[in-house]
Amino acid sequence: MDAIVLLKDDHKTVEGLFKQFEKAGEKAHKEKQRIVEQIIQELTTHAYIEETIFYPAAREAVPETGDHVLESVEEHHVVVWMLSELKNLDPADERYDAKVTVLIENVRHHVEEEEQEWFPQVREGMGRKRLQELGEQMEKAKADAPSDPLAVMSARQ
Numbered sequence: 302m303d304a305i306v307l308l309k310d311d312h313k314t315v316e317g318l319f320k321q322f323e324k325a326g327e328k329a330h331k332e333k334q335r336i337v338e339q340i341i342q343e344l345t346t347h348a349y350i351e352e353t354i355f356y357p358a359a360r361e362a363v364p365e366t367g368d369h370v371l372e373s374v375e376e377h378h379v380v381v382w383m384l385s386e387l388k389n390l391d392p393a394d395e396r397y398d399a400k401v402t403v404l405i406e407n408v409r410h411h412v413e414e415e416e417q418e419w420f421p422q423v424r425e426g427m428g429r430k431r432l433q434e435l436g437e438q439m440e441k442a443k444a445d446a447p448s449d450p451l452a453v454m455s456a457r458q
């Protein structure tokens with residue numbers, strides 16, 4: 302599996318969960334909590350494979366996009382801390398929906414930058430074979446991803 306295709310598939314999965322959350326009723330606390338648990342798991346795994354495999358490889362292959370990688374890690378940092386807060390927040394809390402909404406805004410912005418600006422440059426600089434290798438590595442690495450968002454590298458950066 303091509304690395305960029307894999308990452309875009311993850312983005313789509315997460316966007317699907319965001320839409321489910323947005324459609325859920327104001328008082329559907331249980332349902333929203335269930336969706337947020339999936340969002341936490343998907344985004345933690347995704348951030349983990351990007352940070353341990355894709356970001357370093359892309360930075361090496363396309364050094365001129367190094368600033369983009371650094372900015373992306375800062376964005377991950379904010380996202381994983383928000384995920385860890387949501388893990389411990391009661392879905393009936395008045396701040397719950399607001400926090401999820403800001404999380405969604407952050408992730409959508411991040412995904413758009415990755416997909417529109419950065420991935421095309423990485424694809425050009427890396428070539429198909431390398432992207433296939435990285436895709437396979439990331440597919441396998443998903444099994445090693447932590448469940449705690451704060452165990453992802455960017456949480457401590």
Ligand SMILES: [Fe+2]
Pocket residue numbers: 348351373377411415
């Ligand atoms: Fe990312």
Ligand SMILES: [Fe+2]
Pocket residue numbers: 308312347351412415
């Ligand atoms: Fe991503």
